[in-house]
Amino acid sequence: MSKLATDHGAINLSQGFPGFDCDPHLLDLVTKYMKAGFNQYAPMSGVPVLRERLAEKTKLCYGVEYDFEEEITIVSGATEALYAAVTAVVKNGDEVILLEPAYDSYAPAVLLSGGIPIYVPLRLPDFSVDWDLVKSSITERTKLIMVNTPHNPSGHVWNQNDLNTLAEIVQDQDVYVISDEVYEHIVFDGRKHLSLMTHPILRERTFVCGSFGKTFHVTGWKIGYCLAPKELTKEFRKIHQFLTFSTATPLQYALAEYLENSSRYLELPLFYQDKRDLFLEGLRQTSFKFSPAEGSFFQMVSFGHLTDESDRNLAVRLTKEIGVASIPVSVFYQGKTDHKLLRFCFAKTDRDLEMALEKLAKLSF
Structure with a gap:
């Protein structure tokens, strides 16, 4: 869609x-x-000073201590962290539970390791987890569950009950967890991001994957990290070593110094909430239906009450005829399930958001 937008x-x-x-x-x-x-x-594994700063940040934000030498690894983007974590634990024939709609790198990573994706749909309309369905999907071959909060594409944010229920499900199982938490500092309306590391049962079996790129507006740097217990980190680094080996050195030292000021990430929720609210105010002048995103920098809208047009066709038409590019949410489903939803990214300048909203208000069906 980015190429179509450019064209x-x-x-x-x-x-x-x-x-x-x-x-x-x-x-x-x-x-x-x-x-x-x-x-x-x-x-x-990353320059020591950056891993130290990340350990300090983790303790400040979540009250959890990680050994920067043996439990923190700097990687070339969170997508690498996700891939290395999958590859570290998934073997041929292992089943991996994916909650969909899901980020598009999850399933390919599983398949490349010989794993079998087991797709479990999130509940509509809020995209919360149906834990009974998750539990019933676990078999003796289940090796891993991949989760994402705040969630892309829906913006749903997990609560304490989600962590507790997941812990109850896995505590007596030989099952690992990968937690994609790249939007950890983008949560709204007074919510707190509840990292899986904050639950003692989950902490011992979870790879927590994060992104400096998402937090500090430098996605093109492709720099992220993985936090995991010592034994899991050993296996993770065996994969990371032969994927990228290391990540750009000056970027790491720069981020280490930048992290010394905690306001640079602690104030991020308000920065993005202002953008979300600006976008929502404009959406109210359109025919779309929506519930405000709880986190991430994405807002979904529903159009099923307006037309039977597919989400893909509408997204293409919006781009070509109206001049606003979005993502059809069906692309986040393995079976391309179309719930008549589009995803917009509001991590843009206020001027771009305002111009886009003016265009969307003129859309007719």
Whole structure:
């Protein structure tokens, strides 16, 4: 959809990346470390000072301690973390539970390891987890459950009951968990992100995957991390070593220094809530139906009451005729299930959001 947006000069609210630059100070820090000669390979697990800062951040945000030497690994993007974690534990014939709609890298990673994806749909309209369905999907071959909160594409955020129920399900099973938490600092309306690491049962069997790119508006840097218990980290690093080996050195040192000021991530929810609210106010002038996103920088809208048109066709038409690009939510389902939903990314400049909303208000069916 991004290419289609470019081809037709549309405002791109499809792909999930910020439409604005990062803090200039962060760029200055990268330049500083480049000029200081930090341009050779970083240690495979990440530069120690960044892993230390990440351990401190984790303790501050979640009250959980990780050993920066043996339980924290810096990687080339959260997608690499997800892939390495899957590959570390999934073997041929293992079943992996995927809650869909799901980010599109999950299933390919499972299949490349010889695993069998078991698709469990989230409940509509709020995209909460049907835990009875999850429990009934577990068999003696289940090796892994992949979860995502805040959720892409729906913006749903887990609560404490979700963590407790998942813990009850896996505590007597030989089942691991991968938790995709790249939007951990983008939650709204006073909610708190409840990382799976905060539950003692889950902490001992979970790979928590995060993203500096999503948090600090530098998705093009492809830099993320994985937090996991010592024994899981050993297996994770065996894969990471032969995927990318290490991640850009000056970026790591720059992020380590940047993390010294906690307000740079603690204030992020308010920054994105302002953008979400601006976008919602404009959506109220359209014919779409929606529930405000609880987290992430995505907002879904429903159009089934307006037309029988497929979500893919509508997304293409919006891009070509109206000049606003979105993502049809059916692409997040293995069977391309069409619930008549579109996903918009509101991590854009206010001006771009306002122009997009003006265009959407003129849409007719």
